[in-house]
Amino acid sequence: MSLDWTGRTLELTVGAVAHGGHCVARVDGRVVFVRHALPGERVLAEVTEDTGKSFCRADAVRVLTPSPDRVEPPCPVAGPGLCGGCDWQHATGRAQRELKARVVEEQLSRLAGLDLPVTVEELPGGLLRWRTRVRFVADAEGRAGLRAHRSHRVVPLADCPITVRGAVDAVLPERWPAGDEIEATEDADGEVHVRRLPGRGKRPERRRGGVAVQRAAGRDWRLAAHGFWQVHPEAADTFARVVGEWAQASPGARAWDLYAGVGLFAAVLAEQVGPSGRVLAVESGRRAVSDGKANLADLRQVSWRCGQVEHVLRDRRDSPEVVVLDPPRKGAGRQVVERIAAAGPERVVYVACDPAALARDVATFAGRGYRLARLRAFDAFPMTHHVECVALLERVGTGD
CATH class of the missing domain: 3.30.66 (Viral Topoisomerase I)
Structure with missing residues (x-):
């Protein structure tokens, strides 16, 4: 007979942070994912969802022993049973970034077999009034x-x-x-x-x-106005700078910008390869492609393909020196990663908004001869569990 703890109040000690804006506790052999709590706290948690499996979900409705990182949320509806837009308003900014760093580390370890220390970097502007x-x-x-x-x-x-x-x-x-x-x-x-x-x-x-x-x-x-652009006002320029530093496309080289949006990273690559190089920008959104062509009309070395990345790459026979990709939250996936690897770029710069998807794709790249050479993580979504990562993958034998 399946269990259903929905509505039950549990007194428990909160454990480590988990991906998704909650922490993990264990009661009677079951995992409880607890929101509105911090690691190490003793809380009363009300079970909000239970499908009878090995885990259930709960909200910390009363904190018995608070963490030193706990603060009063600045929003009155950032609490149990209220708005779901924020996950960590009850933590200091430093603690939020540390929690996100632990999540990135855990995903890379669990899904890619990599044990790397991660620091989540703060973007200018603070914790509030950043969402544009x-x-x-x-x-x-x-x-x-x-x-x-x-x-x-x-x-x-x-x-x-x-x-x-x-x-x-x-x-x-x-x-x-x-x-x-x-x-x-x-x-x-x-x-x-x-x-x-x-x-x-x-x-x-x-x-x-x-x-x-x-x-x-x-530029x-x-x-x-409602097409894709980074939400944090400092994010686009920050990511473009990191992509440029790591891409290092040579003058006259070929490069790909996949999931290109309006061509932010294509512009960076185009400046590096120069007029004699070639940049392929691939984007599925017709309006984004139209906007991209207009914005980069001065960069004749950029050519556009409108379509799903996996479909466009199926027909490609060229070998880019560098590939930049910024896929949606689900990641690029095995098919796209394998097609990138088959093209043999020396370097791949991967911009990711989900650490689990990034870790899965990094593992697939590793199986095709690429190693994770560098990683930076940014707090582009303060107060939420979301974190943006930029990863540099190098073909084995071509890196430092």
């Missing part, structure tokens, strides 16, 4: 908010302290049709762009703006 892109949702009364953790229930908001003020003020004071999602983006010029997503089968409705201006890698970018 957000998607709110309207509740049954038309109030905009965010969903509770692992739930469709909407928690209405008076403010969102991690989101830039312009995006908050453009959406939260208004009433919206129930169930609609509302996207708000503040660009580098401080202009706020808003569109309403009225539901499946209906066209988005632009409310403000539409074309955003961003700045990174020494101004004009792009669809």
Whole structure:
């Protein structure tokens, strides 16, 4: 007979952090994933979800023995049963970065067999008002908010302290049709762009703006306001700088930028290979490709292919010196990694927003003759469990 502890309150000691914004505890032989707690704390935890398997999920509803890293969350709805947008508001910034570092280390060890010390680096700007892109949702009364953790229930908001003020003020004071999602983006010029997503089968409705201006890698970018761009205002330029330092594409060389977006890293590679080189930018989003072509019109060495990366690479016969990839959260996957490795680049620079996906792909690269040479991790999403990593993989025999 399966167990169901849903609603049960457990007194427990919280153990190590786990991937996903929670810590691990054990009770009667079962794993309990506890949110709103920190390692070493003694808490009362209420079980919120239990499917009867070897684990259940719980929220720390009372802290009996607090960690020295615990602080009062700056947002009043960043607690048990409330908004699911943040995971670590109850921890100091230093503690948040240490927790994320442990997660990256654990994923690399468990999934790639690598034991590496990791430091998560802070980006300028602090813990609050960094989020320049957000998607709110309207509740049954038309109030905009965010969903509770692992739930469709909407928690209405008076403010969102991690989101830039312009995006908050453009959406939260208004009433919206129930169930609609509302996207708000503040660009580098401080202009706020808003569109309403009225539901499946209906066209988005632009409310403000539409074309955003961003700045990174020494260039101004004009792009669809709600298309892909880094959320943290310092992230794009930081990642472009690291990619450039590690790519080291030679003048006249060939390079690939996969999952290219509007071509941020393609621009960096193009400057390195020069007019006599070639950069292939691959992106599945038609609007992103259109924007990329317009933004990089002065770099004739960049050619674009619109399509799924795995499909485009299937037809490639060239051998790039360097490959840069920035895949979605699920990672590149075995098929793409194997096709990259088959092309034989000397170096691969991998930008990853999920450490588990990165670790799986690093393991696949290792099986195809590539070693993880360097890794940097950045706190591009303060207060949440998310962390951005940039990894350098070198073909065995070509590195230092």
